[in-house]
């Protein structure tokens with residue numbers, strides 16, 4: 001059994017709902033995640049959201065990043081300015097646009113910045129020096145297969161190149177919260193490995209670092225996440241499915257002793273099967 005403690009709350013979502021054109025898309029979203037502490041280790045948090053298409057994952061993510069003003073409820077994240085002056089206690093504050101790094105599902109980039117310039121800009125708050133930043137960027141460009149396109153603009157990139165640049169941009173930014181909407185979709189096997197390794201690195205580099213991602217790949221979610229939420233249409237009392245979505249289930253992989261394993265075990269496969277069924281029923 002991996003020993004760990006769950007300490008201060010690092011994300012709290014209260015009574016969140018989003019309505020578009022009079023239609024409720026998501027509602028009654030309530031959850032909280034805590035800072036996971038493992039003895040002798042820096043351990044961040046990796047949280048995955050799964051759900052069938054159109055169930056509101058992207059809508060929820062826009063609310064988590066402050067890009068969407070919810071109809072009700074709020075999203076609370078650590079107040080980093082306060083934490084930096086006193087790290088013994090974590091104060092929460094309501095999220096505002098810009099507080100949280102976001103890779104949206106369209107992998108939006110700065111139109112007038114090349115790949116290199118975008119990554120350079122992403123590192124503007126880094127505590128490392130200019131020379132070291134340059135080396136870090138060059139190394140990532142090489143590892144992520146982007147060296148050839150380093151001086152190209154977004155409209156000159158393939159979909160996958162754009163996606164990798166957008167993900168790298170957020171990973172190199174020194175923010176502690178990163179929300180990634182389908183970071184793995186459409187990537188080739190090598191690039192999936194790059195992103196997985198980058199997740200590990202983020203996880204091991206600051207105690208509060210928290211990655212939140214959505215995916216349609218249940219196996220990847222189970223392999224990478226220490227907490228998984230299923231978003232879907234709940235079953236109403238009359239047996240029909242609601243037209244809005246909410247959180248149907250949470251799996252705490254730490255508590256199930258399935259987190260941080262590296263490889264998928266038979267217990268992981270059982271969980272994958274169960275998750276599939278919850279999704280099919282929603």
Ligand SMILES: Nc1ncnc2c1ncn2[C@@H]1O[C@H](COP(=O)(O)OP(=O)(O)OP(=O)(O)O)[C@@H](O)[C@H]1O
Nearest residue numbers: 020021025051052053054055056057058059060105
């Ligand atoms: N700006 C908008 N105005 C009106 N309806 C919207 C808007 N954005 C999303 N929706 C609707 O909200 C619902 C949820 O969409 P959302 O993109 O959040 O789903 P998703 O779970 O991310 O789906 P996918 O897995 O396909 O990315 C859909 O029915 C969609 O049509």
Ligand SMILES: [Mg+2]
Nearest residue numbers: 057058105181
């Ligand atoms: Mg989506």
